Amino acid sequence: MNIYADAQGDLAIFGNDPIGVILLKVVGIFAIMVLMTLLTIWAERRVVGRMQMRIGPNRVGPFGLLQSLMDGIKLALKEEIIPKGVHIAVYCIAPVISATTAFLTFAVIPLGPEVSIFGHVTPLQLTDFPVSVLYVLAIASIGIYGIVLAGWASGSTYPLLGGLRSSAQMISYEIAMGLSFVAVFMYAQSMSTSQIVAGQEHLWYIVLLLPSFVIYTIAMVGETNRAPFDLPEAEGELVGGFHTEYSSLKFALFFLAEYVNMVTVSAMATTLFLGGWRAPYPISMWASANTGWWPMLWFFAKVFVFLFVFIWLRGTLPRMRYDQFMKFGWKVLIPVSLVWIMIVGAARQLKSDESVPTRTLLIVAAILLVIGVGISYIFELRAQKRADIEQAREELEASTEFDPFAGGFPVPPMPGQTPQASRRIPVTLASSPVTGEEQ
Amino acid sequence: MNGESVVFWITAIFAVVGALGMIVSRKAVHSALWVAFAMVNLAVLYFTLQAPFLATTQIVVYTGAVMMLFLFVLMIVGVDSSDSLIETLKGQRLLATFFGLAFGGLLLSAIASTVALRNNGLDVANGDYGGNIQGIAHLIFNRYLLAFEVTSALLITAALGAMVLAHRERWTPRKTQIELSRERTHTSQVTPLPNPGVLARHNAVDTPALLPDGSPSQASLPQQFRETAQNDDASKEVTS
Structure with missing residues (x-):
């Protein structure tokens, strides 16, 4: 009865904690997640405020820090409106699924190395097992149910559309996300989070596997339904999306889930690509930077960098169109990650295989390069052809004379046409002979 | 009673409840939810049986992808579509019973072989x-x-x-965004159509909006309230 029995080496340190330490870790993680949510909401409002030349909340508590707490209390005490047409059981379960699954993921995130809690030496991580990164994916896929069911159970059109959009979006981006993990698995030779962090002792995977990191970062924004990919709750087209019909505490649970998910995907990005709890370069020169409780500080600093990027994106980018977004996921992200995995796999295999001489490798690489250049040349030709047609059309438009009063209204020139001098007759207060002289 | 058996008795009961709920539910979406519930419980059982990879793939593939696609289809088909009670497939009950029993036999023999035969x-x-x-x-x-x-x-x-x-099959090439916007700017109406009742005395849906020169705009009305050629003739007859 030991799930860790088949694990190699390091994983043996998990699963021997006394019940008190386990409870402490569980409560600690829960408290951290709630605190991070409050902090992130506050930071979001302040940072977006700064980006829009405002101040943001600054009244409740120092720097307005208690604003999100007060808002949360207000939200929970509001009247709960349950519309008539809802499927009541599913309607009530949906926000609970969303919120609980959001918290579950953090169980496998390593926050630090082994520390001593009340004299008991234990890693700063609730648990770990040989497939913990896949566990994160699994929990995320259950979390989608919350949103989809909320959309369906509301018994109304906009939430249903929001729910459908979100299920399609999250399933598609989960594929890209899963593929971006594969290269990390190949380098770490493990799927457990603590061993992936251990594998980045000398070099972070963001350096080795930059394309994977970029794909993961894009996919994680899509996965958390955040701007510019917040199509399931696009207020311009779907009112509020899946949570249109929710109010009070149930709405608060969705809100909470969104922010906890943001923290979780940021923590995963930190763990997989930014060395987890390991200190960044200049600090890592200090001998005890990676021991004791210090690593928790580095870890949360990195997580906050990601959270800032989330907020920054929201403050900067307009929302994408839905079909373009899906096209981007299926036709760009997934093929690019597949090709990248092929390259990484081939490179690792060749590196470990001594029998293939370097010369053969170089010849093969040269042939591949020539083929690649040839294909891109064909694409270039086609693009050129299209541009020519476009230019011909614009020239045709330009050749037609510009009529500033086409259809009886003043109109601007078409592309390529040059505007002429205004035909407006100068208005003067004096009678006409003066104007005539001036002209 | 160790931890493993505690987990077993909880999740096993839940899994069976989920399977029964799937059969008993009248709504297709509820059935799909019960199946998802049973699958998650099975995944927990796999975890306790020291098959973590199987457990996570069970959730990712079956709960996350397959059941989600089922839900997707059910939601597209419609929230309130009623079940059809007419059997379109001939003899499907007989075949279903046969294959169900055959599959049960197969499962039983597989389980029996693992229990009876010596394994490592x-x-x-x-x-x-x-x-x-x-x-x-x-x-x-x-x-x-x-x-x-x-x-x-x-x-x-x-x-x-x-x-x-x-x-x-597409018969005509797909219009690009540039072409669409170009077409739009070449029509007489570039801006969105006016709402009914704008600047008029009433804001009812059949009251046309007034244009800046005071004339009513038929384009502001929904199709069924517009004065078509036929209506025009009729109104002329009435007024004359």
């Missing part, structure tokens, strides 16, 4: 390649490679088949 146990199986996942990888990519590849080819064929069935 989990430690030996996992120990050969240094772990559960490594063992599975070895089996899939060595011994069962052909079956694995054939299965994946089958799945891809099915996906392609679905795409071919759903495919619709």
Whole structure:
């Protein structure tokens, strides 16, 4: 009865904690997640405020820090409106699924190395097992149910559309996300989070596997339904999306889930690509930077960098169109990650295989390069052809004379046409002979 | 009573409840939810049986992808669509009973063989390649490679088949965003149509908006309230 029995080496340190330490870790993680949510909401409002030349909340508590707490209390005490047409059981379960699954993921995130809690030496991580990164994916896929069911159970059109959009979006981006993990698995030779962090002792995977990191970062924004990919709750087209019909505490649970998910995907990005709890370069020169409780500080600093990027994106980018977004996921992200995995796999295999001489490798690489250049040349030709047609059309438009009063209204020139001098007759207060002289 | 049996009795009961709920539910979406519930409980059982890889793939693939697609289809079909009680497939009850019993027999014989025959146990199986996942990888990519590849080819064929069935041939090239905007700016109405009742005395849906020169705009009305040529003739007759 030991799930860790088949694990190699390091994983043996998990699963021997006394019940008190386990409870402490569980409560600690829960408290951290709630605190991070409050902090992130506050930071979001302040940072977006700064980006829009405002101040943001600054009244409740120092720097307005208690604003999100007060808002949360207000939200929970509001009247709960349950519309008539809802499927009541599913309607009530949906926000609970969303919120609980959001918290579950953090169980496998390593926050630090082994520390001593009340004299008991234990890693700063609730648990770990040989497939913990896949566990994160699994929990995320259950979390989608919350949103989809909320959309369906509301018994109304906009939430249903929001729910459908979100299920399609999250399933598609989960594929890209899963593929971006594969290269990390190949380098770490493990799927457990603590061993992936251990594998980045000398070099972070963001350096080795930059394309994977970029794909993961894009996919994680899509996965958390955040701007510019917040199509399931696009207020311009779907009112509020899946949570249109929710109010009070149930709405608060969705809100909470969104922010906890943001923290979780940021923590995963930190763990997989930014060395987890390991200190960044200049600090890592200090001998005890990676021991004791210090690593928790580095870890949360990195997580906050990601959270800032989330907020920054929201403050900067307009929302994408839905079909373009899906096209981007299926036709760009997934093929690019597949090709990248092929390259990484081939490179690792060749590196470990001594029998293939370097010369053969170089010849093969040269042939591949020539083929690649040839294909891109064909694409270039086609693009050129299209541009020519476009230019011909614009020239045709330009050749037609510009009529500033086409259809009886003043109109601007078409592309390529040059505007002429205004035909407006100068208005003067004096009678006409003066104007005539001036002209 | 150790931890494993506690977990077993909880999740086993839940899984059976989920399976029964799936059969008993009247709504298709509720059935799908019960199946998802049963699957998650099975995944927890796999965890306690020291098959973490199987457990996570069970959730990712079955709960996360397959059941989600089922839900997707059910939601597109409609929230309130009623079940059809007419059986369109001839003799499906008989066939279903036969295949159900056959499948049950197959399962029973497989379980009986693992109980009756001597087996080496989990430690030996996992120990050969240094772990559960490594063992599975070895089996899939060595011994069962052909079956694995054939299965994946089958799945891809099915996906392609679905795409071919759903495919619709385009007769005209798709308009690009540039072309669409160009077409729009070349019509007389570039801006959105005015709302009914704008600047008029009433804001009722059949009251046309007034244009800046005071004339009513028929374009502001929904199609069924517009004065068509026929209506024009009729109104002329009435007024004259």
